Amino acid sequence: MREERGQLGGDLIVSEPLELWGAVGGNVNVVEGGKLYLRGAVYGDLTIEYGGRAHIFGRVIGNLTVKRGGKIIHSGVLGGDAINQGGRLFIEPTATINGKIKTLKGETRITKLFDTPPPKRD
Numbered sequence: 001m002r003e004e005r006g007q008l009g010g011d012l013i014v015s016e017p018l019e020l021w022g023a024v025g026g027n028v029n030v031v032e033g034g035k036l037y038l039r040g041a042v043y044g045d046l047t048i049e050y051g052g053r054a055h056i057f058g059r060v061i062g063n064l065t066v067k068r069g070g071k072i073i074h075s076g077v078l079g080g081d082a083i084n085q086g087g088r089l090f091i092e093p094t095a096t097i098n099g100k101i102k103t104l105k106g107e108t109r110i111t112k113l114f115d116t117p118p119p120k121r122d
Helices: none
Strands: 002-004 012-014 017-020 028-030 035-038 046-048 053-056 064-067 071-074 082-091 101-110
Touching (some): 028 035, 064 071
Parallel strands (some): 002 017, 012 028, 017 035, 028 046, 035 053, 046 064, 053 071, 064 082, 071 082, 082 101
16 A cells, blocks of 8 residues: 655546545546555545545544445535545544535445434333
8 A cells, every 4th residue: 555645736546446645736536446545634625436445533624525335434524525536435433524424425434423222211
């Protein structure tokens, strides 16, 4: 797996496994064969295309879009909307989304911090 640290200006296309500890000044597209582990920041939009995978631990300032055949786990901070257009979107309890969650197609799972039902009272 390739690891990047520091500032990357402009847009980025991820087509291989990449662990990003720095910041991207533009949009990021994860395409088929790409796996992104984001521990830094994206100052644009993040798009997961068909065959792309991602796990967000850091921050995305723009929108997150998951297209058909894409998969993502979101554990970090999202400044815009999370839009599922046919992929798999998993939102962990530690995640923060400042926009809306929109599921047009696909599977969206949102786990709460306490996902178990409350105990029954007698």
